[in-house]
Amino acid sequence: MKKLNIFIAAILTLVWIPTQGQTNKGSVLIKNATVLTVTNGTLEDTDVLVENGIIKKIGKGLSASNVTTIDAKGKYLMPGIIDAHSHVALDAVNEATAPITSEVQMADVVDPFDVGLYRALAGGVTISHAMHGSANAIGGQNITLKHRYGTYNPEDLYMKEAPRTIKFALGENPTRVHGRGKNIQPRTRMGVEAIIRNGFNEALQYKKSWENYNTALKQKGATPIPPKHDARLQTLVDILDGKIIIHCHSYRADEIYALINTCRDFGITNIVFSHVNEGFKVAPELAAYTMGASVFADWWAYKFEVYYSTAYNAAILTENNVITSINSDSGELIRHLYHEAAKTQRYGQLSDEQALALITINPAKQLGIADKVGSIEEGKQGDLVIFDEHPLSVYAIPQMTFVDGVKYFDIHDDADDMRIKVSATDTVEPIFLKEHDHNCMHGVDFFFNNFGRSLFQHSH
């Protein structure tokens, strides 16, 4: 009986541990690396000590007992790469049923089994911003993920310290899905602007109704009827109160400028524009009034609203003091964001430091986590990547990737097959000639007239 009790207790412990959400924290000493700190220049022949998931010390001749030591002589150490726009590890992307669906949460559809997480780690990416799609003017709430691949529990992937963010979308996608697809507003950029503005005004009314109710409650003997709870409007209220950062899918300069004006009218400053192919045309405005722009290095011409783009976008934005990041929006591209960042050296000749900031400290700022990650500094989380060559070289190959001091990728030790879930129904593993990009319009392609296109091309 006692034995059985112990057995039951053991099982209960096993079940209990994961529900605590205590994710693994590791310790590691990386020695003699060329350390690209991003915020504090390049440190030659330097050691970095991570203890219990946190960067404890940066210096020369460090030692630590009972800690795995890695000799990185001749190698480069940089902060874990951060992707400010991704759909990796998501089961669903678009709740395309209404122009505003701010009540929806991507945290509910995180798929820890997606091998895309491992592939991202193999490209040095430790954090991704898993976003709702672009079908709606105001989409769902996103979730910032740390790539702790191997867990079966979606919650282990959440970066719980990260602030809330939400997806907005302008231009062709919301107007195609709602205006042309369903014959409801918005069909034009006028409509998109109005939907968002109306949403905020309605949220103000909603907020006021609760304030009135709460004031009434304080009256002695009063029994006021509470307003009906509305998660959609409450989320918009939270945006107005500065509790949520907007990440807005956008392309054309006019629509970007229109939303900047809307935000200014409502006192919103927490807004990042994503894709933002024509951001370079309103760079001074983006610099003055927003948290910046998260762009593609060189994507253009895949739809009309990106026809007048330039690969110099990131460089122009950076030189105009816009906080700028480079994102993937793709399960393929996320694997080589270091290379995408390097393209700003071909198109605009940015410095190494400027280019590296595009995939580290700048996306961290845009996600509200720059005090915790995005650079190699004492006290920050131990998210690190070792490269064999300078990461901005086309020949650079990531060697090891750490999240919270735990090694999740090692080019020399890992098995070829890194799946943690295998299909129960396929007798032969399927071969895919093209993997569809994890993209913004995922799940709403049935609204497209030219459906076949999505089989082999981008549709961001």
Add this chain to the structure above:
Amino acid sequence: MKKFNSIIYLLALILLPVVTQAQFDGEFIKPRNGKFLLQNATVVTVTKGEIKNGSVLIVNGKIESVGTNISAGDAEVIDCTGQYIYPGLFDGGSRLGLVEVNSLPETQDFAEIGQVTPNMRALVAVNPNSVAIPVTRVSGVTTTLASPSGGLFPGTAALINLNGYTGDQMYAGFEGVILNFPTSARRSTWDRRSEEEVKKDAEQAQKNLNEIWAKATKYHELKSSEAELTFYPEMDQLAKVISGDLPLLVEVNAAEDILSAIKWIEEKKVRAILTGVAEGWRVADKIAQAKLPVITGPMLSIPTRQSDRFDAAYTNPGKLAKAGVKVVIRTNDAENVRNLPFNAGFAAAYGMGKEEALKAVTINAAEVFGIADKMGSIEAGKDATLFVSSGDPFETRTQVSHVFIDGYRVPMSNRHIKLYQEFLERSPGLEK
């Protein structure tokens, strides 16, 4: 009165040039040819090593001479001290020029209606004035295979140089008929057919292909014996493949399909080039044995199977080359063919090596397309299709400073660069 008239005429004559000059600001830079001497560069010939402090003399579209002591004569001298000269890079498969804006059907000229349309010729639909062409060529990519896609025989691909105002001016001397070999793989992760449906469809497609081929063979036989035939443009084009006048570009990717394709090609005795070949590394020896050249890419793509190593696509060309296969690289892209050098860079980093990767986008391509006497390296007598860069063209930070195509120095400008020039320091800025 007459005097007054002539005063007006005189006045008009004086004012005319002023008026016309005042209408436009700036000068339009056109491609121009002539005699150029590119001096004091490291010449990477590809076929004959590197020449330090070397020069290349370009006359009338051709490379007149390559060496260390070439006198300029009346040629325009371009100082290339500290710079490198490379032959123009080839993309072995793209839609560049066949599409302007990907999502707009009105601008998609790469996929015709029908399964058997080998007579659809890419060369007639290439838009020489596509905005993406100047965007591409400033990267040193000078030559691309414009490839139709879609059905079983989607059309005839054409090799084009990225300068010229008509298809004929751009034509680089190679055409090939494309066959999308029946596949047992799924088209993409959107493809939700059951295992059985996939298998059944593949068998049906194979049967279909063999029937069409038998028909084409018959057509060719009858035509060779000068029989009177009803006009049948599709068969007419396939007959050119059967006679050996045109090669067959066999698009095939899954390992099992590659083996079937090799068998089919040997049975039918067709002059063939394999394209795609995403899983080529699984059967590299078999491809090498069959002595079939391969056009593969893009490297920057996801493995075909979830269980594959993360770098399966990066390492594919290197593994093929090591097995002895002649490899050419392609982007399979349209507007971003300029990423070809980066695809080659990834192939180089992941096992192919820089030298072999450079061959894969220059001389190998020229050989596979049968134009190595004219292109693919820097040698006297070849076409002056080359570029000058600050260094290794695969390296991301490298700047390309001059591009010559058929002896024409093309402008180092395009819409992307013009937008940079206009908006780097916008006027007015934040305040008007």
